[in-house]
Amino acid sequence: MPDHDNATLLARQTKRRRVDIGVKRTVGSVIFTRARETLLDRMNPTHCSDQDGDCPLVGHGHGSANGDGEKSNVLRKLLKRANSYEDAIMPFSGATIISQLLKSSIGKNGGSDSGFQGSGALSSGGSEIQNEDACSNSSRDQDSPSDCLSPGPHHPPPSSSSFGRPQPTSNHSSSQTLSLSTFDLDRLSDEHLRAKRARVENIIRGMSHSPSPGSRGGVVGVAEVYRENKRKQRLPQQQHSFTQLVCSRQEQRQEERRQLKLQLEDMQKQLRQLQEKFYQIYDSETEEEEENEEDGNLSEDSIRSDGLEERHRDRGRHGHDDLSDLDPGLFLDRARALLREQALIDGDLEEDTDSRGEEERSGDRGMKRRAAAGGGRQLAETLKQELNCAVSQVVDTVVKGFSSPKQAAAHHGCHSSTPAAPTPNYHSNQRLHCFGDVIVPSPLDSFGGLSGRLSGVPTPNDQTEALPLVVRKNGPDNTSHTLPPPPPPHHPSLHPSPLTASLGFSPPSFRHPFPLPLMGYPFQNPLGSHGYPPGPKDHHQSSPDSMDITREAVSLRTKMASLGGGHMGHHHHRQSSPNQHGSESLSLSLIKSECGDLQDMADISPYSGSTIQEGLSPNHLKKAKLMFFYTRYPSSNMLKMFFSDVKFNRCITSQLIKWFSNFREFYYIQMEKFARQAINDGVTGAEELTVGRDAELFRALNMHYNKANDFEVPDRFLEVAQVTLREFFNAIVAGKDADPSWKKAIYKVICKLDSEVPEVFKSPNCLQELLRD
DNA sequence: CCCACACCTG
């Protein structure tokens, strides 16, 4: 696996990552952030330089190739100390240990590893160079770098030893070469046999499925493994151990991946069965028949034709065709492909409420929907849940498989997706949540994520937190001391859109039994036509390595955000098709919710644009700014109302709140600045201060919140600004600014001057309506 | 304890 990690990159990446984490920082959960950082730091093998090289074979085997003198020094020191250990171990090192290892390894073939790993033998029998290389290499496998530094017997972290298969014991003593080779051969043939079997199984499975790029992976992957093993044997002795260790690890991973893939395919099968079941019954209830039976080709074609293909091509660079064996992301791709397939199969039925794209689809689907809404609803719901369950299993499996080095449990119950217990694992919990935040919601959140909000059923995310400064005005009961109650919302183009009207209470009428957003999951790169091209970094997404994931993740949030740019108005309509049962995304709770960083998803969901924005887009920012003209202190509930196309979680809420906080900051700074300036200019009475549209103060503000000046700022804002300015003026004149908290009083006043935000702002595509050309 | 907030910093 090519790895372009180097110290600088890592450093930069860590830096950016910090930022990213910070962005996602949940207010009040600094601890988590710090914990994650700590863990990350420990995971970043900054001291292990990394040559490129998949399973380093010939290149840099003799240590001299490592131009890292610092490391060598360290190692020398360590070796010095280690020598003393070695002396103690001596009697047991060499053949004795090796034969022991061999015994245990052979005997336990198929069992779980005892934790007695090849690297353990390394330090006793091998040279320091091996140690070093094993270290730098194992670090690629996410071993803690600290292992490299620990002198003496090398104790591999449990994480690396808990892959499914037992580790073939590495043997490095020259006196054991012969037995080693025979053992190796045995192992290889064993491996080969198993691979063959897996291949056959794959083929058999594949026959009932539509062909997909992933299904070829097993075959090629096996060949790859075999070839690598063959190459391994030609290695110089010194490298032998280390390489073997590495390769055996890779084998393990590949094996694991194969298993996961099998599971995935099982899931796929189940999905299809469910699907077929559904159609049997469903079609019997539907008078007219559709021609949506060519799903096989259809889905595959479309999978190929969308962004996925690009990704595959990317990955192909290092994986040839054995993508599914080598690439974690591909599993998720596959999972998504399943969804996609599902979507396409049901595509005809999709209720596309997009007003723009509506016309092309002749409205002949209505009948079906009606039928579905009829007697079959119960069944549909059941099927839906089962489907959801199946999908969840797939996702959970994959997630588990790759979020933790531990072997994913083979089978989960329908609701087993809840993380068993918070583990100290770097990947679990927080990160997983975020993981889900990104990937899952696109197709799956629509199962229930939105419905709660839209139907008024509180979701776990709904906040009922206390309101800032003063009691939130939840209505037109604004009682301003200095100003008359704010006029009704006004704007030239402020007419509640029909969509807006239906947002709050979309009738649970005819719904397709399958959540429609699932089907409509847009797999094509939504950025394509919308000016937010994937950054150059996107092309680095070739390595499945976690480090790569980490690297890619940095821009993800931005990417995610940019997905919304120009898109928020196009898909939000699907919101009107939530299912009625908000609990359907239950099993996704694992990956839903909360934030964290987006690392895991960088590699997995670069194109996860969908109905509900996972992040806040530039357009959202713009909208927020415009909203600031009406409300300076929006409650989070209000924000949820007005950013209904965003999947809210604590992070999003916090970010929005932060935005407004920043807006206020700027606002008040300007106020203070201009107030002081007025005082300096000799203004004596607050009455002299007015804020008109030509006022400098206003221009400054407008420049900030309405840079393009394409929004007509409500007069009310001018009034509020004027009041604020005068408040500041008076306070300063009165010398209150000596009090450290002198602004608080002003804030208290200003926060009462919020007006109602026009309804249009609730429409996700309000910008189009709001902005004058 | 969580959250919103202001403040400061980059």
Added chain:
DNA sequence: CAGGTGTGGG
């Protein structure tokens, strides 16, 4: 604009 921090209210 975001990150971090301290504060204060619930």
